[in-house]
Amino acid sequence: MIDGAPLFIGKPVSMKNMLSRTVAALLGAAAAMALAAPASGTDPLPSWNAGVSKARIVAFVQAVSEAGGKDYVAPADRIAVFDNDGTLWSEQPMYFQLAFALDRVKAMAPSHPEWRTKQPFKAALEGDMKTLAAAGEHGLLELVAASHAGLTTDEFAAHVKDWLATARHPRFQRPYAELTFAPMVELLAYLRANGFQTWIVSGGGIEFMRVFGEQAYGIPPQQMVGSSLELKYELRDGKPVLVQQPKVAFIDDKAGKPVGIQKAIGKRPIAAFGNSDGDFEMLEWTTGAPGARLGVIVHHDDAAREYAYDRKSPFGRLARGLDEAAARGWVVVSMKDDWRAMHAPPR
Amino acid sequence: MIDGAPLFIGKPVSMKNMLSRTVAALLGAAAAMALAAPASGTDPLPSWNAGVSKARIVAFVQAVSEAGGKDYVAPADRIAVFDNDGTLWSEQPMYFQLAFALDRVKAMAPSHPEWRTKQPFKAALEGDMKTLAAAGEHGLLELVAASHAGLTTDEFAAHVKDWLATARHPRFQRPYAELTFAPMVELLAYLRANGFQTWIVSGGGIEFMRVFGEQAYGIPPQQMVGSSLELKYELRDGKPVLVQQPKVAFIDDKAGKPVGIQKAIGKRPIAAFGNSDGDFEMLEWTTGAPGARLGVIVHHDDAAREYAYDRKSPFGRLARGLDEAAARGWVVVSMKDDWRAMHAPPR
Numbered sequence: 001m002i003d004g005a006p007l008f009i010g011k012p013v014s015m016k017n018m019l020s021r022t023v024a025a026l027l028g029a030a031a032a033m034a035l036a037a038p039a040s041g042t043d044p045l046p047s048w049n050a051g052v053s054k055a056r057i058v059a060f061v062q063a064v065s066e067a068g069g070k071d072y073v074a075p076a077d078r079i080a081v082f083d084n085d086g087t088l089w090s091e092q093p094m095y096f097q098l099a100f101a102l103d104r105v106k107a108m109a110p111s112h113p114e115w116r117t118k119q120p121f122k123a124a125l126e127g128d129m130k131t132l133a134a135a136g137e138h139g140l141l142e143l144v145a146a147s148h149a150g151l152t153t154d155e156f157a158a159h160v161k162d163w164l165a166t167a168r169h170p171r172f173q174r175p176y177a178e179l180t181f182a183p184m185v186e187l188l189a190y191l192r193a194n195g196f197q198t199w200i201v202s203g204g205g206i207e208f209m210r211v212f213g214e215q216a217y218g219i220p221p222q223q224m225v226g227s228s229l230e231l232k233y234e235l236r237d238g239k240p241v242l243v244q245q246p247k248v249a250f251i252d253d254k255a256g257k258p259v260g261i262q263k264a265i266g267k268r269p270i271a272a273f274g275n276s277d278g279d280f281e282m283l284e285w286t287t288g289a290p291g292a293r294l295g296v297i298v299h300h301d302d303a304a305r306e307y308a309y310d311r312k313s314p315f316g317r318l319a320r321g322l323d324e325a326a327a328r329g330w331v332v333v334s335m336k337d338d339w340r341a342m343h344a345p346p347r
Numbered sequence: 348m349i350d351g352a353p354l355f356i357g358k359p360v361s362m363k364n365m366l367s368r369t370v371a372a373l374l375g376a377a378a379a380m381a382l383a384a385p386a387s388g389t390d391p392l393p394s395w396n397a398g399v400s401k402a403r404i405v406a407f408v409q410a411v412s413e414a415g416g417k418d419y420v421a422p423a424d425r426i427a428v429f430d431n432d433g434t435l436w437s438e439q440p441m442y443f444q445l446a447f448a449l450d451r452v453k454a455m456a457p458s459h460p461e462w463r464t465k466q467p468f469k470a471a472l473e474g475d476m477k478t479l480a481a482a483g484e485h486g487l488l489e490l491v492a493a494s495h496a497g498l499t500t501d502e503f504a505a506h507v508k509d510w511l512a513t514a515r516h517p518r519f520q521r522p523y524a525e526l527t528f529a530p531m532v533e534l535l536a537y538l539r540a541n542g543f544q545t546w547i548v549s550g551g552g553i554e555f556m557r558v559f560g561e562q563a564y565g566i567p568p569q570q571m572v573g574s575s576l577e578l579k580y581e582l583r584d585g586k587p588v589l590v591q592q593p594k595v596a597f598i599d600d601k602a603g604k605p606v607g608i609q610k611a612i613g614k615r616p617i618a619a620f621g622n623s624d625g626d627f628e629m630l631e632w633t634t635g636a637p638g639a640r641l642g643v644i645v646h647h648d649d650a651a652r653e654y655a656y657d658r659k660s661p662f663g664r665l666a667r668g669l670d671e672a673a674a675r676g677w678v679v680v681s682m683k684d685d686w687r688a689m690h691a692p693p694r
Contacts, residue, residue, distance in 0.1 A: 222544075231606045232602075233602040262578055
């Protein structure tokens with residue numbers, strides 16, 4: 001619906017089918033807005049402006065929580081999955097974990113003189129983002145492997161913790177872990193208050209997220225799914241350790257997300273929240289089953305308070321999701337219009 | 348300490364060190380037995396006979412739960428991990444999942460005439476356990492892959508469910524899922540009542556265990572770690588499915604267990620329960636850190652009520668664990684002496 005792209009791609013959707021879905025969605029939203037009117041005067045999502053997005057989210061939560069209702073879901077099956085980068089916190093001007101990896105490469109450079117001439121390390125050391133971007137996923141993985149491997153899980157967590165305490169985001173001049181989205185943190189708490197189990201399902205590294213996820217989102221380490229390096233169990237000085245290997249074990253992105261969900265959770269979620277085409281299959285898997293389902297795409301359209309990007313961004317590219325959201329009944333959240341607040345207030 | 352095997356193998360343990368650990372363990376047990384005396388008359392583990400094993404388990408749970416005590420552990424970190432085969436249910440005369448795979452191979456045989464002459468399928472079809480055993484882990488994985496792959500996760504779960512409803516254990520003539528150990532099911536509930544999160548960490552297949560784990564143990568699908576085949580996300584008739592591939596993704600055994608624990612839980616457990624040398628590294632990882640820790644080995648020494656086996660069994664071999672348990676402070680549970688009950692009563 002942007003840039004003159006075709007309205008629907010992939011599986012063809014008939015006009016009649018599309019219309020009936022749209023009408024149903026609108027009727028649902030109208031009913032939901034009536035429902036969402038704060039009868040008792042308490043608003044469960046004060047950081048969200050009134051509108052279709054908020055109304056549909058609240059209507060879904062109420063529908064699956066209403067004992068005896070036709071859409072009721074037992075608490076044990078109220079699984080909600082959230083992408084992290086771009087969905088729960090910012091991801092520009094680059095994924096925060098990439099910023100961490102670049103800083104690690106710089107810190108490690110004195111003992112790696114060969115990096116001064118070897119790509120993608122040379123570009124990383126020189127801050128040459130154009131060459132880095134051109135190195136693609138393979139180049140980025142090489143940086144991550146070089147900067148993350150050989151460390152025990154405890155050592156790695158300590159490095160991440162130090163970095164989060166000292167590094168500052170170039171635009172906002174705040175610690176990265178403070179750049180979470182207040183409306184999403186509020187939504188996580190709202191879901192949990194309604195019996196949901198909230199999970200992160202991210203292309204980012206699982207061990208990276210575990211360092212800050214509990215404090216930032218209230219999500220414990222065992223409710224995270226992410227990309228990972230191979231781990232090796234060994235004894236160092238007689239003490240058992242787990243050492244990160246320079247080999248990718250799993251990439252939790254695109255079609256890998258439903259796989260990661262099944263491996264870790266073993267249940268199909270009923271609600272999924274993402275912001276890029278890396279989340280497409282996760283939303284498809286979540287909403288492609290009978291019963292009440294919620295798929296939500298957070299659209300970055302707020303250049304003033306955060307960033308505006310979608311189809312052309314190297315990080316968090318969103319095209320197919322925008323094209324198909326309406327036909328699939330997914331909610332597209334406008335950060336500009338739907339969110340009263342943006343980042344969490346400074347601590 | 349059995350069959351004249353050396354007392355300690357692996358890292359040498361000095362006699363003085365061994366003695367001091369043993370004395371500490373015994374003193375601890377004596378104190379624990381005093382503590383475990385039911386002051387209020389209620390016994391949290393009625394299926395366990397009074398003795399050192401029970402006393403040490405109860406003392407550990409009380410120590411980590413006592414707010415303000417020196418060994419206190421916050422509930423969020425009270426992670427307890429349990430092997431499944433041989434620890435929570437029986438594993439003789441063969442792993443139950445292997446019995447399932449053999450039955451699947453028999454059911455699939457009409458459309459696989461080549462299996463009549465090809466090993467290990469020929470042996471499986473003829474019930475030739477000797478040849479099967481000789482085929483080793485590789486042969487067993489071939490059977491599992493052939494009988495499990497190509498199915499969606501939903502189809503596979505339906506097959507397991509059917510099998511559990513109809514198949515009977517050859518000796519006990521009961522459904523396999525009824526052959527859980529009553530004292531261990533009781534222990535799981537006791538731990539949860541004391542704020543623990545209970546996890547299964549098994550060499551068995553994760554999707555197999557998920558079918559019965561919640562009903563049998565009260566452990567939900569998302570608290571299981573196990574071996575797995577690769578999964579592939581695809582659309583069938585326009586519906587998203589996850590299809591099991593004929594390729595092993597992860598073997599959750601031996602040194603793989605601490606790796607599986609880290610990947611899924613991201614926290615180091617404080618209590619681990621196993622029964623074979625496949626659990627050795629899990630116990631080592633769990634107990635090899637500061638603070639109160641509990642390692643427990645269930646020893647199958649009850650031929651009358653169940654089975655008696657350890658060093659020489661093809662399934663659930665236990666040698667190093669027996670040799671090193673005392674020096675490492677691990678509790679060795681005698682099923683014959685420590686358990687008042689064996690299998691769960693018929694439903």
